[in-house]
Amino acid sequence: MRDPREETIPNANGSGFNRRDFLRGSGAAVAVTALATSDQGATAQDAKKANVASAKAQDVTLNVNGKEHKLSLEPRVTLLDTLRDDLNLTGCKDVCDTTNCGACTVLIDGKPTYACSRLAHECVGKKVTTIESLAANDPVVAGFVKHDAQQCGFCTPGFVMATKAFCDKNPGATLAQVRAGLGGNICRCGTYVGITACAMELVTKKGGK
Amino acid sequence: MATELKVAWGPRKDNVYLGKEITRLDGVEKASGAAKYAADANPKGCLYAKVLSFKGGAGKVKSLNLDDALKVPGVKAVHAFVKEGDELQWDGALVAAVAAERQEQAEDGVRAIKFTFDTMEHFVDEDDLKGAEAAKRTKDLGNNTKGDVEAALKSAAVVHKGQYGIATISHMCLETHGSCTRWEEGKLIVNHSTQNVSGTPANFVSELQKQHNISVDAADVTVLCQFVGGGFGSKFAADDWGVAAAKMSKETGRPVRLMLDRATELKIAGTRPSGFAEVTIAADKDGKIVAWDSHHWGTNGGMKGGTINLAQFPYVFDFDNRNRKATGLVTNAGPDRAWRAPPHPQLCALTDTAIDDIAAKLGKSAVDVFLANIDKTPEKLQATYVAEIKRAAELIGWSKKWHPHGKGGDGDVKRGLGMAIHTWGGRAHAGTCTVRINPDGSVESLSGTQDIGTGTRTAIAMVLAETFGITLDAVKVRYGSSVYPRSGPSGGSTTIGGVTGPNRRAAIAALGKLFDVVAEKHKVDGNNLTTKGGKIWNGDKEVCTWKAACGLLGMMGIETTGEGPKDDGLTSEQVGGVQMADVSVDTKTGIVRINQFVAVQDCGLIVDLLTAKSQVYGGLIMGIAYSLTEEQILDNKTGRYINADLENYKLPRIGDIGELIVEMYQPDSEYERGVIGLGEPPVIACGAAISNAVANATGVRVPTIPLTPKRVLDALKAAKA
Ligand code: FES
Ligand code: FES
Numbered sequence: 057m058r059d060p061r062e063e064t065i066p067n068a069n070g071s072g073f074n075r076r077d078f079l080r081g082s083g084a085a086v087a088v089t090a091l092a093t094s095d096q097g098a099t100a101q102d103a104k105k106a107n108v109a110s111a112k113a114q115d116v117t118l119n120v121n122g123k124e125h126k127l128s129l130e131p132r133v134t135l136l137d138t139l140r141d142d143l144n145l146t147g148c149k150d151v152c153d154t155t156n157c158g159a160c161t162v163l164i165d166g167k168p169t170y171a172c173s174r175l176a177h178e179c180v181g182k183k184v185t186t187i188e189s190l191a192a193n194d195p196v197v198a199g200f201v202k203h204d205a206q207q208c209g210f211c212t213p214g215f216v217m218a219t220k221a222f223c224d225k226n227p228g229a230t231l232a233q234v235r236a237g238l239g240g241n242i243c244r245c246g247t248y249v250g251i252t253a254c255a256m257e258l259v260t261k262k263g264g265k
Numbered sequence: 266m267a268t269e270l271k272v273a274w275g276p277r278k279d280n281v282y283l284g285k286e287i288t289r290l291d292g293v294e295k296a297s298g299a300a301k302y303a304a305d306a307n308p309k310g311c312l313y314a315k316v317l318s319f320k321g322g323a324g325k326v327k328s329l330n331l332d333d334a335l336k337v338p339g340v341k342a343v344h345a346f347v348k349e350g351d352e353l354q355w356d357g358a359l360v361a362a363v364a365a366e367r368q369e370q371a372e373d374g375v376r377a378i379k380f381t382f383d384t385m386e387h388f389v390d391e392d393d394l395k396g397a398e399a400a401k402r403t404k405d406l407g408n409n410t411k412g413d414v415e416a417a418l419k420s421a422a423v424v425h426k427g428q429y430g431i432a433t434i435s436h437m438c439l440e441t442h443g444s445c446t447r448w449e450e451g452k453l454i455v456n457h458s459t460q461n462v463s464g465t466p467a468n469f470v471s472e473l474q475k476q477h478n479i480s481v482d483a484a485d486v487t488v489l490c491q492f493v494g495g496g497f498g499s500k501f502a503a504d505d506w507g508v509a510a511a512k513m514s515k516e517t518g519r520p521v522r523l524m525l526d527r528a529t530e531l532k533i534a535g536t537r538p539s540g541f542a543e544v545t546i547a548a549d550k551d552g553k554i555v556a557w558d559s560h561h562w563g564t565n566g567g568m569k570g571g572t573i574n575l576a577q578f579p580y581v582f583d584f585d586n587r588n589r590k591a592t593g594l595v596t597n598a599g600p601d602r603a604w605r606a607p608p609h610p611q612l613c614a615l616t617d618t619a620i621d622d623i624a625a626k627l628g629k630s631a632v633d634v635f636l637a638n639i640d641k642t643p644e645k646l647q648a649t650y651v652a653e654i655k656r657a658a659e660l661i662g663w664s665k666k667w668h669p670h671g672k673g674g675d676g677d678v679k680r681g682l683g684m685a686i687h688t689w690g691g692r693a694h695a696g697t698c699t700v701r702i703n704p705d706g707s708v709e710s711l712s713g714t715q716d717i718g719t720g721t722r723t724a725i726a727m728v729l730a731e732t733f734g735i736t737l738d739a740v741k742v743r744y745g746s747s748v749y750p751r752s753g754p755s756g757g758s759t760t761i762g763g764v765t766g767p768n769r770r771a772a773i774a775a776l777g778k779l780f781d782v783v784a785e786k787h788k789v790d791g792n793n794l795t796t797k798g799g800k801i802w803n804g805d806k807e808v809c810t811w812k813a814a815c816g817l818l819g820m821m822g823i824e825t826t827g828e829g830p831k832d833d834g835l836t837s838e839q840v841g842g843v844q845m846a847d848v849s850v851d852t853k854t855g856i857v858r859i860n861q862f863v864a865v866q867d868c869g870l871i872v873d874l875l876t877a878k879s880q881v882y883g884g885l886i887m888g889i890a891y892s893l894t895e896e897q898i899l900d901n902k903t904g905r906y907i908n909a910d911l912e913n914y915k916l917p918r919i920g921d922i923g924e925l926i927v928e929m930y931q932p933d934s935e936y937e938r939g940v941i942g943l944g945e946p947p948v949i950a951c952g953a954a955i956s957n958a959v960a961n962a963t964g965v966r967v968p969t970i971p972l973t974p975k976r977v978l979d980a981l982k983a984a985k986a
Binding site: 130132133137140141144145146147148149150151152153154156157159186187188190192194196197198200201202204205206207208209210211212213216232234235236238239240241242243244245246247248249250251252 | 288289292293295296297298299302304307313367368369438439440492494496497524526527717718875876878879880882884885886887911912916917919920922925
């Protein structure tokens with residue numbers, strides 16, 4: 057319910073590996089242990105650090121916002137760090153780095169995905185779309201402004217991408233569906249009322265056309 | 266004769282912008298991802314830094330060797346926060362930092378650090394007063410008495426003894442604390458994630474000197490912050506990690522970006538202190554509270570042994586007879602920092618819950634008992650409280666929905682209502698600004714303030730557009746740089762008054778000068794001139810356009826400065842506020858859901874109604890978070906913060922908040938009060954209102970907030986036994 061995005065959930069015909077599975081497999085187990093017995097006090101974050109191996113940088117070509125970028129990256133580098141540090145596309149934010157908050161949401165082949173859940177090398181041959189590609193008059197951006205669906209704004213680009221993907225795919229969605237469909241993102245400032253109003257307006261418009 | 270314009274807000278009915286719903290000016294920038302935060306700073310040649318933080322309850326550094334870290338490919342600088350023999354007093358305490366060409370290389374560097382420590386004893390159990398006493402971890406923080414509590418208790422109609430509590434939470438700024446530092450020709454430039462642009466340069470100067478013997482003049486330090494990804498009271502300083510970044514920058518001649526990782530952020534970059542209390546409260550048969558006796562304890566972490574201020578107990582109400590006593594617990598937890606409305610949410614959660622319980626004992630509705638005691642609240646707020654309670658009750662349908670405690674239905678899911686009230690100062694902070702009228706008719710405001718998401722930039726533009734009678738897009742607001750005129754830190758709801766006062770004053774002064782020029786040119790009396798709709802008017806006769814008037818100014822235009830706060834009525838202080846919650850409690854699972862949550866809030870003259878409401882919505886949502894799910898969990902055995910991540914530190918998502926109903930209380934009498942801050946108040950009463958609603962639904966008080974399923978089930982079980 058919380059994470060309706062198929063792309064971030066392991067699927068049978070995929071590669072069988074993504075960073076999210078990896079974190080789930082190791083990190084979550086450790087986190088459970090920590091909460092249950094607290095013997096080592098290890099947290100999911102510690103586990104992540106301990107388990108990621110380094111390797112030599114390799115050439116990779118990424119298609120981001122319709123442009124090909126040639127980069128040299130170690131296999132362990134996430135799509136999120138690549139977008140932010142190498143391509144300076146900083147609209148996607150690094151908030152949790154553990155696939156919980158949605159601040160890093162981008163589209164991969166049109167599907168909303170946590171960029172922190174992907175390695176850059178996994179994205180070869182795919183089309184990555186970031187918030188920077190949205191037109192200046194994008195209706196989702198305009199809707200966020202109109203409904204004041206933002207305060208500090210740090211979660212906002214991720215929410216805009218999630219909202220865009222949800223509303224494009226679900227014209228005519230109900231309030232309950234909007235609430236479930238946007239449940240993969242977190243805002244600390246508390247802008248959910250504006251976001252809900254914005255999404256409802258968008259799905260109603262689309263549903264009615 | 267020079268024009269003399271009165272410094273005041275104009276008549277409410279004439280306002281074009283003030284009090285209207287105006288979308289924030291930086292909305293597109295933020296929503297389109299163009300807004301650059303400190304975390305996004307990525308200057309050419311930037312190094313990325315990561316920290317090694319302590320993992321344990323308490324320890325003494327046995328050895329720390331950074332040599333191997335320096336050998337890691339890509340690593341360019343290392344920094345030790347501690348040395349052999351130093352004590353690390355809480356989980357997450359900083360040990361060292363590594364700066365490298367890439368983030369993953371910095372992480373490699375951190376892993377290569379050789380660090381050993383001897384374990385020391387720790388104590389982290391924040392609600393265990395007896396345990397703390399046994400471990401000699403308490404501080405007596407005094408007690409005092411007013412009236413005669415003993416006698417009042419004896420003559421009271423009802424007496425209730427209750428236990429209440431509210432756990433420690435972290436700030437959880439989505440942009441972690443940190444900065445990107447660089448030196449250019451001996452000058453330090455910092456992109457800093459801060460609520461305190463004007464005040465931080467001096468802090469960098471003194472800490473660089475003290476910690477690293479690096480000398481730099483405050484005049485050569487520039488702090489920049491256009492956007493900050495949440496602060497909530499925790500981002501006022503340069504901070505040790507910012508200073509370490511500046512030092513590593515200096516050593517390498519490269520920019521260094523050091524943002525704390527999420528876990529370290531939660532552990533050391535600020536918490537809101539806990540509070541627990543044993544309260545005896547007594548009332549007469551009409552619900553008038555005649556006695557209050559409380560002993561509260563809690564911790565503010567950081568081995569400080571502080572707790573919630575004794576003098577503020579009980580909250581809002583000043584009862585005739587009361588005893589109060591406070592004990593601080595000395596815990597090995599990260600130190601507190603101001604958390605939105607310190608420490609009012611805790612005070613309210615420990616006071617309004619007890620008031621609700623005495624109402625229940627009398628079989629009375631909480632609304633009636635709060636109203637019966639309004640004469641014990643600050644005099645100037647009493648009428649506001651009465652009006653707001655009545656309005657909130659209407660909005661939530663109190664009289665229709667209310668039932669006595671424990672009569673929340675026959676099924677497993679029980680429904681109930683709760684309320685609480687709060688207050689906050691919100692006085693304008695000290696600040697200055699420069700206002701310019703340019704010969705082309707454009708207008709600028711310059712000040713070293715910041716927009717922490719409250720809409721400061723928009724509010725400044727609205728004030729200037731209103732004062733000059735021009736459109737918003739003719740106003741350029743420059744802020745977020747310490748080179749601009751100094752403005753106070755954005756904390757305690759002080760910013761809105763702190764920027765609108767000086768800008769209005771400077772703008773009125775500038776307008777007077779402009780009218781002088783227009784009066785001379787058009788042979789009219791400047792004192793009769795007004796401006797509206799982009800034109801200058803003499804009574805109802807148009808004199809010239811705004812642009813034409815500015816064209817008379819010559820190349821220098823007009824520049825004025827404004828200061829604040831002043832006693833001219835532009836700003837004032839102290840608001841009330843009432844919240845009411847309607848909740849459902851599943852007695853089988855312990856899950857609490859919000860059905861409706863109503864806030865009625867005053868804040869004097871409202872500048873931007875849209876962003877004002879957003880503040881209140883945001884307050885309610887943060888309130889739901891700390892009332893139901895969010896808390897710092899420290900493990901007694903290891904002393905570690907075991908949920909320092911966004912998976913296990915539970916925040917509500919978009920579907921978890923129910924229906925929120927916000928109404929700004931804004932009769933003309935509020936407008937006349939001038940501008941008062943709004944950021945803090947709406948987050949205060951949430952805990953008590955929700956806890957009271959759960960008690961009303963189930964007939965059982967769940968003592969400690971957040972009301973997690975486990976706490977709810979435990980309380981229900983205990984009540985049965
Ligand atoms: S940063 Fe990717 S989900 Fe939080
Ligand atoms: S607007 Fe600040 S975290 Fe969402």
